[in-house]
Each structure stands twice: as structure tokens, then as C-alpha cells.
Amino acid sequence: MSLKPNISTPELAKLINVHLGEKYLKETPSWKVLDSPISGRGIFAVRDIAAGEVILRDRALVVGPRGTKESCNQTPVACVVCYKPLEVNDDESQIMCKNGCTLPLCDSCSQGNRHSTECELFRRWKPKDPKKVIPHILRLVSIVRCFFLNDAQRKLFLSLQPHSDKYYMLELQRAVACFENFPKDREMLEYFYHSVCVFNTNAFDGGSREMGEEEVRVRALFPLAAMLNHQCSPNADHHFENPETIVITAVRPIKGGEEIVTSYTKLLWGTMTRRMFLKMTKHFECCCERCMDPTENGTYLSALFCRQQGCKGIMIPVQTKTLQPDWRCLTCESVFPHSKMARYQDFALNTINNRINACSISDMITFINDMCPRFCPPSNYVLVEAKLNVIWRMSRATTEVFTEEQLKCKDRYRAELLELLEKLGAGECTLKKLITEERL
Numbered sequence: 126m127s128l129k130p131n132i133s134t135p136e137l138a139k140l141i142n143v144h145l146g147e148k149y150l151k152e153t154p155s156w157k158v159l160d161s162p163i164s165g166r167g168i169f170a171v172r173d174i175a176a177g178e179v180i181l182r183d184r185a186l187v188v189g190p191r192g193t194k195e196s197c198n199q200t201p202v203a204c205v206v207c208y209k210p211l212e213v214n215d216d217e218s219q220i221m222c223k224n225g226c227t228l229p230l231c232d233s234c235s236q237g238n239r240h241s242t243e244c245e246l247f248r249r250w251k252p253k254d255p256k257k258v259i260p261h262i263l264r265l266v267s268i269v270r271c272f273f274l275n276d277a278q279r280k281l282f283l284s285l286q287p288h289s290d291k292y293y294m295l296e297l298q299r300a301v302a303c304f305e306n307f308p309k310d311r312e313m314l315e316y317f318y319h320s321v322c323v324f325n326t327n328a329f330d331g332g333s334r335e336m337g338e339e340e341v342r343v344r345a346l347f348p349l350a351a352m353l354n355h356q357c358s359p360n361a362d363h364h365f366e367n368p369e370t371i372v373i374t375a376v377r378p379i380k381g382g383e384e385i386v387t388s389y390t391k392l393l394w395g396t397m398t399r400r401m402f403l404k405m406t407k408h409f410e411c412c413c414e415r416c417m418d419p420t421e422n423g424t425y426l427s428a429l430f431c432r433q434q435g436c437k438g439i440m441i442p443v444q445t446k447t448l449q450p451d452w453r454c455l456t457c458e459s460v461f462p463h464s465k466m467a468r469y470q471d472f473a474l475n476t477i478n479n480r481i482n483a484c485s486i487s488d489m490i491t492f493i494n495d496m497c498p499r500f501c502p503p504s505n506y507v508l509v510e511a512k513l514n515v516i517w518r519m520s521r522a523t524t525e526v527f528t529e530e531q532l533k534c535k536d537r538y539r540a541e542l543l544e545l546l547e548k549l550g551a552g553e554c555t556l557k558k559l560i561t562e563e564r565l
């Protein structure tokens with residue numbers, strides 16, 4: 126089967142319906158897959174949809190562990206078959222497949238047969254370090270699973286958009302280097318590389334807490350949800366119902382005929398960060414309404430202090446269509462190049478992130494209230510994210526007792542964040558629910 130089949134949009138829509146099956150395809154869906162003016166294919170409302178309404182549920186075609194170094198450190202190691210968190214003590218080999226494929230596996234899955242084919246394959250390839258869970262190998266699991274799709278599934282998989290990138294090749298080479306006998310077969314390697322490209326262009330990273338207290342993160346390919354295009358002020362949001370089911374919900378009323386869009390970035394990032402991220406990871410330059418408004422609906426999430434000595438004004442980007450705009454001061458009208466402002470933004474980001482990682486909650490509040498305003502306008506997204514971090518840590522703290530003053534700060538941060546979301550037109554998004562319910 127060719128890796129680049131020429132499939133029409135109606136043909137793809139039919140394949141998606143078959144994939145959804147009776148359980149996921151409602152009798153009269155509120156959506157339709159059509160060609161999109163934004164890019165390629167998209168999902169469109171076929172009738173008015175209310176805010177908060179579930180638009181669709183999609184089931185995963187392929188799921189696997191996230192397998193980034195960061196995810197291995199931050200979240201518990203999970204079974205690669207049922208995604209149940211595994212208790213790790215000093216000896217990682219305790220949670221690894223007893224047959225020696227190096228993948229983490231729970232007791233009950235190690236007795237079932239869902240793992241046997243990939244277990245055999247990984248053992249045949251001979252992991253170089255059989256005593257350790259290796260993130261590169263974990264990340265390869267979902268890619269290998271693409272190889273075991275049946276013909277109909279493979280046809281659907283190959284209709285998804287693949288962006289190629291030299292870093293994706295590197296990702297594959299890193300995984301290959303973890304084995305002694307990785308096959309040299311060119312066709313197989315090409316299929317794996319193609320799978321990495323499809324995954325990186327279309328997969329959703331997500332977690333579900335339902336199975337236990339701790340959130341386990343997976344990355345999964347949902348063929349219908351993969352049709353969703355991006356806008357920085359989206360009308361829909363997603364969450365994982367479980368590791369194999371994604372739910373797309375309307376965050377505000379959507380008119381019949383409107384394209385249903387989600388955001389591929391964090392909602393509260395500034396424009397420079399969002400556009401760079403989209404360019405680097407999704408290979409397009411976003412030109413949505415929010416990106417074209419240097420004030421970002423009056424939120425000034427990107428604003429930085431003027432670099433002209435003596436001026437206390439704020440600067441925002443002048444041009445909108447370029448990834449490297451000049452910046453202009455709203456008070457003295459001085460103009461500075463992108464490079465200077467990007468360095469300044471990085472400095473603010475690093476200074477605050479270093480504190481987030483090292484400070485107690487109370488020091489963090491003092492830092493946000495007293496220190497940050499000296500080098501970063503209060504509207505800047507880095508400061509906004511720091512406030513989000515404080516709310517998150519305070520709502521999770523079980524033993525710490527907070528002063529009246531600190532609790533007031535938290536409430537103030539929450540109110541500010543909710544006002545920001547309102548200005549951005551974020552509607553009933555997941556972040557709003559999390560802030561309101563303090564379940565970040």
C-alpha cells in the first residue's frame with residue numbers, strides 16, 4: 126500500500142464513519158467532515174450547537190505511552206497495555222515484562238495475550254539495556270502498533286496528514302539505537318518514519334484520572350478528532366474520557382456551517398510563543414484573528430516593558446503576519462527588533478520558571494506580587510502562568526496551612542484568570558472548569 130494514497134474527502138469521511146462504528150457514530154451527528162478554508166480537511170457543524178454540548182466522541186486507532194523523558198519523571202510509569210499506574214521502587218525490573226522486552230507491564234496484562242506480538246518483536250530486536258525502562262523505547266511502542274493495523278485501519282491511518290521533519294527522523298534513530306538487532310529493512314523503516322510523522326502531526330497527548338488518583342498520560346491517534354484544525358481562540362475543547370476515548374465539547378455556541386476548531390497550544394500563551402510552537406511542531410503559521418490582534422483581545426498577554434531608558438510604557442508587536450515582528454512602545458513609540466524582545470521574553474520566562482521549580486508556595490506569592498512587577502508587566506503570560514501554578518499547588522497541598530492573606534491572593538489570581546479567559550472568548554473551556562473547581 127502506498128504511503129501517500131490519494132483519497133478524496135468524502136471517501137475519508139466514509140472510512141471515519143466505519144471506524145467510529147455504531148457505538149460512537151450517533152444516528153444524526155451534529156458534524157460533518159468537509160474541505161476546510163483553513164487547511165485541508167476540517168470538521169463542520171451541520172446544525173447549531175449549544176455551549177457545553179458534547180459534539181463528538183472518537184475512539185483511538187492507536188494508543189501508546191507518551192515516553193518523553195519529562196513524562197517519565199513527572200507521571201507514574203504505566204502499564205503499556207492497560208495504562209494502570211505501576212508502583213516503582215528502586216528496582217525498575219520489578220515492573221517490567223517478565224519475558225524481557227523491557228516494557229513496563231502490570232501483572233494481569235503480562236498474563237493476557239494483548240502484549241504477546243509486540244513483546245516478541247521487541248525481544249527479537251534485543252534491547253541493549255534490558256534492566257531499564259527507556260523513554261525512547263516507550264515512545265516507539267505506538268509507532269510499532271501502527272505496523273499491526275489491519276488493511277482497513279491502515280487505509281485510514283495513511284489518509285492522515287504527515288508532516289516530515291529532520292527531528293522526527295532523529296526520534297526514530299534514537300529509538301533504533303536502543304536495540305542490537307533493529308531490522309535494516311528499508312520499507313519497514315520508511316513505514317516507521319511515516320508513522321512518526323503522522324503521530325507528531327495528529328496525535329493527542331492526554332491523561333485520564335478515572336483509573337486511579339494519579340494521572341497517567343498517553344498519546345493517541347483519533348482519526349476523526351485528527352480532522353480538527355487549529356485556532357488560537359477555539360470554539361471547542363477536548364478531554365480524554367479514558368486513554369482510548371476523546372470527547373470534543375463546544376465551549377461556546379456554534380452556528381450550523383461553522384468549522385469546529387480546537388487549540389493545539391496552551392490557551393494562555395502569548396502570540397510569539399504560540400506561533401513559534403505551531404510553526405515548529407505543526408508546521409504552519411497561524412493567521413487567526415487572535416494572532417492578527419497585537420493586543421490579543423485587550424489581554425496584552427504578550428506585552429513587555431519598554432526597553433528605552435526611563436520609559437515605563439509597555440511594548441507590543443507591530444506587525445502580525447511575521448514570526449519575527451518589531452515591537453513598539455505604546456507610550457514613547459520607540460521601536461525595537463524582535464531579537465531584542467525575544468531575549469527579554471526568554472529572560473522573564475526563565476527567571477519565573479526557575480522560581481516555580483524551586484520556591485515554596487509562600488515565596489512564590491511574594492515573588493509574583495513584589496518582584497515580578499519590576500521586570501514583567503502583570504498582563505504578560507509568563508506571570509499569568511505563574512499565578513496558575515500557585516492556584517494549582519495550593520489546591521493540591523494537603524498538609525500546608527495557609528494564611529488569610531495567601532488565601533486572598535489565590536482568590537484574586539483566580540478572578541484575574543477567569544477575567545482573562547472571558548476576554549479571550551474562551552467560553553466553557555476545560556481550563557475555566559479547572560480554575561472554577563480548583564482542580565488544576
Ligand SMILES: C[S@@+](CC[C@H](N)C(=O)[O-])C[C@H]1O[C@@H](n2cnc3c(N)ncnc32)[C@H](O)[C@@H]1O
Pocket residue numbers: 161163164165166167285286288326327351352353354355356407408409410411412413
Ligand atoms: C491534525 S491536522 C488537522 C487536519 C488537517 N487539516 C487535514 O486535512 O488532515 C493538523 C494540520 O492541519 C493544518 N492546520 C491546522 N490548523 C491550521 C491553521 N489554523 N492554519 C494552517 N494550517 C492548519 C496544519 O498543516 C497542521 O499540521
Ligand SMILES: [Zn+2]
Pocket residue numbers: 204205206207208209230231232233234235
Ligand atoms: Zn496492564
Ligand SMILES: [Zn+2]
Pocket residue numbers: 222223224225226227228240243244245
Ligand atoms: Zn513483553
Ligand SMILES: [Zn+2]
Pocket residue numbers: 356357358411412413414415416
Ligand atoms: Zn492563531
Ligand SMILES: [Zn+2]
Pocket residue numbers: 431432433436437438439454455456457458459
Ligand atoms: Zn517607551
